[in-house]
Amino acid sequence: MTVTTPAHAGETAGSTRGLPSLGPEGTRLLRLLDDTFESWGVTAGARPMTMPPLLPAADLAKLDYYDNFPHQAVLAAPLDLEGRLTTPFDGEHGQWPAAALEPAGLGLPSASCYAVYLDHRGTRVADDTLVTVCSWCFRKETHYEGMRRQLGFRMREIVAIGAREHAETHLGDFTARIQAFAAALDLPLRREAACDPFFDKGGSKALLQRLTPVKHEFLYEDLAIASVNTHRNFFGDRCDITLESTGGPAFTSCVAFGLERWLSALTRRHGGWQAATEAVLAANARLRADASGAAGPVI
Template sequence: MTVTTPETVGATRGLPSLGPEGTRLLRLLDDTFEGWGLAAGARPMTMPPLLPAADLARLDYYDNFPHQAVLAAPLDLEKRLTSPFDAEHGHWAPAALEPAGLGLPSASCYAVYLDHQGRQVADDTLVTVCSWCFRKETHYEGMRRQLGFRMREVVAIGARGHAEDHLTAFTARVDAFAEAVGLSLRKEAACDPFFDKGGSKALLQRLTPVKYEFLYEDLAIASVNTHRNFFGERCDITLASTGGPAFTSCVAFGLERWLSALTRRHGGWEAATRAVLDAAGPVI
């Protein structure tokens, strides 16, 4: 019997599957990261897998990340008859689809900000979510680069100090956990274009990076991100204490990427799972 692995099943399509061992480790990791959020006071939430494309456009998503964007559209029941499914190429023609009014987000936190739009929040609000995320890539590779993947995030919404302290605390957690499971991570500044390229905020981002990635070898498996008051302003999220726009920050974990890093480091599911089980107790 030929045994296939998650690194090969669906790898070229960006849609690999996980067997029992991988599923167990993924759940163990997610429980660990969620536990950090809950211990810090985060409110667990479940977000929809799709978001209105108009809402994402209002957040400049399609201007800033057009290369990653994936859209969803229903079939046009009449036009599909004249533009049938192309079995040779494996897709529907655009003419057979209704307008694409839904977007598949590339990060879990977008839904959190949209869920809080128009609301006042406490200065120390925390939310944790795990959602399916989607990114168009130039190529796909096992669990390293996927079209659809799961991302656990712990999101801070509130006062500026709260958003900054959140990243400081979770940076220390990521560092300690990585050391405990035997992963040597490199922290590097990255850039997410949340601000107009020619504006003063864009200059500030170049001077003070808003995103740091934690890389295992050449793969980013976690990140800490501050958006200052960008989402607070765009989503009209205000502070109950002052009435001003909320600041936001988030810590993100690409779960499948952690699986890839751990199995490459430890050589297989059993050893990788044991490393996480041994580390989880004192770190959570």
């Protein structure tokens, strides 16, 4: 049996195009990680949901997505049945020319949470609403590298929608969960403030963001594998999500896990698929034992 080494983990024929495949060992570890992160959300009261892989480009545009993240944006368009006859497939470059496509009315989101906010558009929510989803996400990058940087990847998110205190507490609770999990895994993570431009450029909210970071990432070496993000009431305003208690706009926050990036970090740290899998199983068992013997909240 061939054992995949960390240097080759995820380095399949599609790796340089950002579309690597996973064999049985990698698939098992990915499912184990996703089950772990999903269980954290469910234990906290999150409703598991499944979101569509594509979103209307018009909806993403209303969230300023194409203004804030044009460098990451990936769009989908059907073939123009007449245009393809005059502008055929470019075999030399392996692509359809734009003239052979209909206008791109669909976007491939770069994060799982966009679909959650759009799904709750125009609704009134409880102050302590939680949702967890795992979706395919897509990002155009300057280059692709194994499991570290991909065109298409899976992201598990646990999303809070509700009162300001609920959104803030959500991030504090899950920061502690991530740190405890990393310690049990013997996976040294560095927490750093980052910046996502969720707010209008040049406005008071943009200034507030610069003064108070809205995003913190957890990095293994130079790779961000998880993040905690607050959006304040941006998505509540844009999607008309209101609170049952006050009728005001909901606040939102999310915790995100890039599953393939976790695979990269764990195999680099522990030496291969089997050792990484055993480390996750042992960490989960340790945290369950610690929680069962503690008077505090379950981690």
